[in-house]
Amino acid sequence: MGTERFKVRVTKDHLVFCCGHFISYEGHRCERLHGHNYRAAVEVEGPLNATDFYVFDFVALKARTKTITDELDHHMLLATRNPVIRVDEHPANVRVAYKDREWVFPRGDCVLLPIENTTAELLARYIAGRLLDSLRKHHAFTPDALRVEVEENVGQSATYEWRPA
Numbered sequence: 296m297g298t299e300r301f302k303v304r305v306t307k308d309h310l311v312f313c314c315g316h317f318i319s320y321e322g323h324r325c326e327r328l329h330g331h332n333y334r335a336a337v338e339v340e341g342p343l344n345a346t347d348f349y350v351f352d353f354v355a356l357k358a359r360t361k362t363i364t365d366e367l368d369h370h371m372l373l374a375t376r377n378p379v380i381r382v383d384e385h386p387a388n389v390r391v392a393y394k395d396r397e398w399v400f401p402r403g404d405c406v407l408l409p410i411e412n413t414t415a416e417l418l419a420r421y422i423a424g425r426l427l428d429s430l431r432k433h434h435a436f437t438p439d440a441l442r443v444e445v446e447e448n449v450g451q452s453a454t455y456e457w458r459p460a
């Protein structure tokens with residue numbers, strides 16, 4: 296008798312989030328500001344629920360993920376923990392500086408993320424953390440594994456996987 300494992304995965308057009316960003320790279324360099332139509336894909340693993348015979352309802356998984364990607368959609372994404380790009384939040388705007396380059400964005404156009412860099416990897420981990428909290432809070436559900444893939448564009452993505460300790 297083998298072991299069984301089930302997983303469900305959602306990735307839909309409404310999980311696309313269109314954002315501005317730039318990252319630091321090679322430790323000390325900084326990209327020019329540009330944007331992506333990011334697409335999130337989410338996968339959860341677990342046993343079948345005894346009453347509904349699914350791991351987790353697709354509909355609820357899409358809705359919980361969309362709440363998070365909608366917060367990011369049409370915003371400038373800024374990493375607040377970057378070692379070389381400085382982000383200063385003010386009531387009306389956010390001032391960003393890298394060496395002699397400076398950007399000023401209206402506060403409402405930005406999402407400040409407690410991460411080191413707005414790479415697809417760290418965006419995937421951020422979304423996964425938010426989603427795990429949401430699944431636990433609203434559905435009392437902790438999956439055996441949670442994977443979030445963030446695609447920057449077709450053929451270019453990063454995936455973060457979480458499993459309970």
Ligand SMILES: Nc1nc2c(c(=O)[nH]1)N=C([C@H](O)[C@H](O)COP(=O)(O)OP(=O)(O)OP(=O)(O)O)CN2
Nearest residue numbers: 317318320326329331413414415416447448451453
């Ligand atoms: N592992 C990662 N590598 C890179 C990331 C990342 O998030 N994870 N991000 C970038 C840049 O932010 C950039 O957006 C991607 O750069 P690039 O592939 O050069 O840009 P394009 O989307 O225009 O791709 P083309 O294939 O050149 O059309 C870099 N690396």
